[in-house]
Amino acid sequence: MDQVLELVSPHTEELLAEVPVSTPEQIDSAVATARAAVDSGPWPLLDPTERIAVIRRFLDAYQARGGEVAELITAEIGAPISFAKRAQVGLPTAMIGAFCATAQAYPWHETRPGFFGSDIHIRREPVGVVAAIVPWNMPQFLTIAKVVPALLAGCAVIVKPSPETSLDATLLVEMLNEAGLPPGVLSVLPGGVSVGERLVGHPGVDKVSFTGSTAAGKAVAAACATNLTKVSLELGGKSAAIVLDDAAPAAVAAGVRSASLSNSGQICNALTRILVPAARQQEFVDALAAELDGITLGDPTDPGTQMGPLVSRRQQQRVLDYIRIGQAEGARLVTGGDGLPDGIDRGYYVRPTLFADADNSMRIAREEIFGPVLTVIGYRDAADAVAIANDSDYGLAGSVWTADTTRGLGVAAQIKTGTFGVNQGYTMDPFAPFGGVKGSGYGRELGREGLEGYLDTKSIAVTSGV
Ligand code: NAD
Numbered sequence: 054m055d056q057v058l059e060l061v062s063p064h065t066e067e068l069l070a071e072v073p074v075s076t077p078e079q080i081d082s083a084v085a086t087a088r089a090a091v092d093s094g095p096w097p098l099l100d101p102t103e104r105i106a107v108i109r110r111f112l113d114a115y116q117a118r119g120g121e122v123a124e125l126i127t128a129e130i131g132a133p134i135s136f137a138k139r140a141q142v143g144l145p146t147a148m149i150g151a152f153c154a155t156a157q158a159y160p161w162h163e164t165r166p167g168f169f170g171s172d173i174h175i176r177r178e179p180v181g182v183v184a185a186i187v188p189w190n191m192p193q194f195l196t197i198a199k200v201v202p203a204l205l206a207g208c209a210v211i212v213k214p215s216p217e218t219s220l221d222a223t224l225l226v227e228m229l230n231e232a233g234l235p236p237g238v239l240s241v242l243p244g245g246v247s248v249g250e251r252l253v254g255h256p257g258v259d260k261v262s263f264t265g266s267t268a269a270g271k272a273v274a275a276a277c278a279t280n281l282t283k284v285s286l287e288l289g290g291k292s293a294a295i296v297l298d299d300a301a302p303a304a305v306a307a308g309v310r311s312a313s314l315s316n317s318g319q320i321c322n323a324l325t326r327i328l329v330p331a332a333r334q335q336e337f338v339d340a341l342a343a344e345l346d347g348i349t350l351g352d353p354t355d356p357g358t359q360m361g362p363l364v365s366r367r368q369q370q371r372v373l374d375y376i377r378i379g380q381a382e383g384a385r386l387v388t389g390g391d392g393l394p395d396g397i398d399r400g401y402y403v404r405p406t407l408f409a410d411a412d413n414s415m416r417i418a419r420e421e422i423f424g425p426v427l428t429v430i431g432y433r434d435a436a437d438a439v440a441i442a443n444d445s446d447y448g449l450a451g452s453v454w455t456a457d458t459t460r461g462l463g464v465a466a467q468i469k470t471g472t473f474g475v476n477q478g479y480t481m482d483p484f485a486p487f488g489g490v491k492g493s494g495y496g497r498e499l500g501r502e503g504l505e506g507y508l509d510t511k512s513i514a515v516t517s518g519v
Contacts (some may be wrong), residue, residue, distance in 0.1 A: 058243060063131035063362040063401045064353055066206055075242040077251060083240045085208035086256040087182040090237035097207035097253050097474040101161055102504045104205050112149045112513055113233035118228065119146060122193060124354075126222045131353045131361035131401070132316055140315065145197040148499070149218035149482035151172040155207040178285060178509050179207035181259030184252045186273070187222070189215035189267045189364055190423075194481075195287075196222055198498045199262045200229070204239065206507035212241045213252055215453045217364055217366045219243040225461075256280050263287065264321075266421075267407045267447075267492045285496025285506055287321070287488055289421040290449030293442035294377065294478075295464055297455035298333070299437065302340035309427070309500040310344040312452065312478020313457075314405055317363050318425035322450035322479050323473065326418055328438045331431030338409045338429055345405035345427070350394040362401040364426055371402035372424030376406055379417035384408040384428065402418045413441045419495070421447070439467045449493035471497075 060069040075083075096104070106154040115122075116396075132141055159177075169175040187200040196212060203210045205306050214222035226241040242248055253261045254276045263273045264287040277284040294307050294312070329337040331365035353361030363369045369392065377391050389406030395400075405425040411418055417428050432438040442451055452474040453464040461475040471489040472479040481487050486502035488494065496506055 058218065058219060058245070060129060060219065061365070062128060063364055066366075066401075068501060069128055070220060071201070072216075072243045074244040075248050080242055080248060080251050080255070083211050083242055084252070084255050085184065086286055087211055087239035087240065088257050090209040090235060091179065091181045091207075094209075094235055094237065094282070096209065096235050096238050097206070097281050100205075101156055101159070101205065104207065107233045108153055108201060108205060110147070110148065111229050112153070113412055114232060115149065115230050116146060118224075119143070122221055122224060125224065126192060126218070127353045127361075129218050129220060129518075130192070130319075130364045133353045133355075133358040133361045135356055135358070136315055137353075140195055141191060145193045148194070148197060148483040149201055152205060153506070155484065155504055156202075157298060159501065160265050168421040168513060173513060176511045176513065177206075177505075178511055180507050180509050181208060183208045183210045183507060184213065184255070184258045184261045186213045186249050186253065186261065186265065187215060187218075188262045189217040189317060190321070192221050193225060195264050196225060198503065199264075200225075202238065202414075202498075202504045203262070203507040204234070206504055207509050210240075210312040211239045211252060211258075212239070213241060214241065215244050216243070221392050225426050250276065253277060253282070253284075254279065258282055258283070260424050260504065262496075263303035264499075266287035267494070270494055285488075286354070286494030287415075287496070287498060288449070288487065288492060288494035289422050289423075290321050290323070290493050291326060291419065291445050291447045292322055292450040292452070292470065292489060293326040293328050293468075294325050295438045295442055295451070295453045295468075296329045296337060297438075297453060297457075297460065297464070298330045299456040301456075302336050302453040305337065308343040308454065308477060309341065310348070312474070313427060314345070314348065314360065314425050316407075317360055317403070319364065319368070319423050322481075324423065324440070324450070324452055324478055325427055326413070326445075327427055327429045328441055329429060331433060334409060334429060334431045338387055338407070341427065341429065342407055345388055345407050348405050349403065350404060351397060360405065360425065363403060364401070366401055368424065369403055371421055372403045372426060375417055375420070375422045375424070375426060377484065379411070379415065379428070382417065384415060384417060386410040389425070389446040401455055419446065435464065439464060443467075443469050448490035450477075451473070452478055464496045
């Protein structure tokens, strides 16, 4: 096992930092401490308003240090600083307040008249020790989407970040602890797959909240089955944008660009299959190509940069391999297709890439690439478009683009996904549940459902007067 994680700048390829990998003893100790915090600590027994007060204190600190967090993410993964501020930090900041509002309004206790005459008291209680396993692409968003609802529910949480984003995860955990969490309630274990494996297989963990690839999600689900550990899985996607014949090409292209190519296309709900009327394919291809060619690629610390590098050399190679695969499969390369932009001689860049005349059976249409690559597929009629959209191993997101909202909602009802957008990529609203179906996993984050993912329900039947 590696003893040290080497964090490398995706822009300069220079060493950013070295982070010690958590040892098996540290993992066991983190679980034991978290166990003690939920089994005998004050945190799970506090009134929810007291837990909300701690999270609100954390929110103040988070707002004050947001710029610092954004700069760290830009350094770690190469997200352009403008995107890092707006989405990597701005979005989670908004979510923290929304989670507090959800917890404030939540019916923690409820009484119902039972069928057999007893009064039934229903209590929502914390599930216990949570292992939060997170990928690198939206590190603060994804970590906060797990940790804050779990803490509000009264759980103890152990965060296992991706190696690439160990620094911002450690800072986040520090800030939360400084806001007044009791000792042992929250900890972070930097490390790679082996640290994650030991944690998810640990008998002291009550719930695993996993976000990552579908392949890793299957291994995590299998490990959780051994101990019957609860698990939620937020996995990959290959979402479709269904462009109906009444949609305007320029508006569609601008919408698809922002929904699919932010963060260099390294977003789980990116719309990567663009389904357009076959007879008008070229119109949409031209509009999309103009959008892609207009993206300013380069140094992620420059406020004018719109797209930075990919996270790592491995990710760059993976994306370039898929581009070669697409060409070999016979899809038409319209723009992009290679790495370094003009004027840049290093870094893990890939230019925004567009394929047209593709078929849904091609690997570039079936497999998650996780980079700035879009694939245009022609359809015959709306029924054919729905069939193509649903012909996928994944079911995370999707969208329809049309001048007629009613028609759009009709299409939305036919698509097998956990989330969907009409004339937008799905915006992750913190009041709405987010998650997938099929190979995109199960369980929901965000919204009331996201809080309930960290709660067990206890029913107490009461007979009075004995
Ligand atoms: P990954 O699956 O390689 O790793 C994700 C995390 O899991 C990392 O922290 C990793 O160390 C850990 N891990 C990997 N194998 C493990 C195992 N067997 N046991 C325990 N932990 C393990 O994914 P990645 O490359 O870091 O992230 C990209 C993937 O994440 C893409 O597939 C993307 O779609 C997905 N993702 C999904 C969502 C969502 O909400 N559905 C959001 C963001 C990213």
